[in-house]
Amino acid sequence: RLEEFLKKEVDLELSTLPDFEERVIDFSEVEQQMNSINTIPAPCAPVITPQAPNAATGTSLRVCWGLFSDDTVECYQLCYKPVSNERHSDEQAEHTLKVKETYCTITNLLPNTQYEFWVSALNASGISPPSERAVYVTAPSPPTIKSKKIRSCENAALVCWESGDINPVDSYMVEL
Numbered sequence: 001r002l003e004e005f006l007k008k009e010v011d012l013e014l015s016t017l018p019d020f021e022e023r024v025i026d027f028s029e030v031e032q033q034m035n036s037i038n039t040i041p042a043p044c045a046p047v048i049t050p051q052a053p054n055a056a057t058g059t060s061l062r063v064c065w066g067l068f069s070d071d072t073v074e075c076y077q078l079c080y081k082p083v084s085n086e087r088h089s090d091e092q093a094e095h096t097l098k099v100k101e102t103y104c105t106i107t108n109l110l111p112n113t114q115y116e117f118w119v120s121a122l123n124a125s126g127i128s129p130p131s132e133r134a135v136y137v138t139a140p141s142p143p144t145i146k147s148k149k150i151r152s153c154e155n156a157a158l159v160c161w162e163s164g165d166i167n168p169v170d171s172y173m174v175e176l
Helices: 002-007 028-038
Strands: 061-066 075-082 095-099 103-106 114-123 134-137
Touching: 061 075, 061 114, 061 134, 075 103, 095 103
Parallel strands: none
Antiparallel strands: 061 103, 075 095, 075 114, 114 134
């Protein structure tokens, strides 16, 4: 029977054309409500803290910041560059780091050098405006004692040294 059925020519034309109404359904309001359920706003700008005492060595700085809102943050983008008094300071290398915490220790810096830092917060919705910029300074490198110029007597000693730093040092502490 199947063989006979397959040999027959079947007419698949419909005798009447279907009559469908063309309806446009507006789902924009529903879509907007669905999107608002799962979205979080972009975070506010973080606040970078001033340099803390003992937060620097000759080659590293510990930078801290915080948020004054309950924003959801996935990570932070910390940017920094050396501060220069030259006119072409904008052309200096700018470095960017992605950080999960609200602090970061930056290494491989130059001794006795000012660095400008700013930070932004990131989440799935976007990036915050950058924080205000803060200037941090690395510690000076230790001076070199000029051993050939050392003089002493019974009640006094003369010790001479020179700084290996390019920028001037505010003061020195001599320990005996």
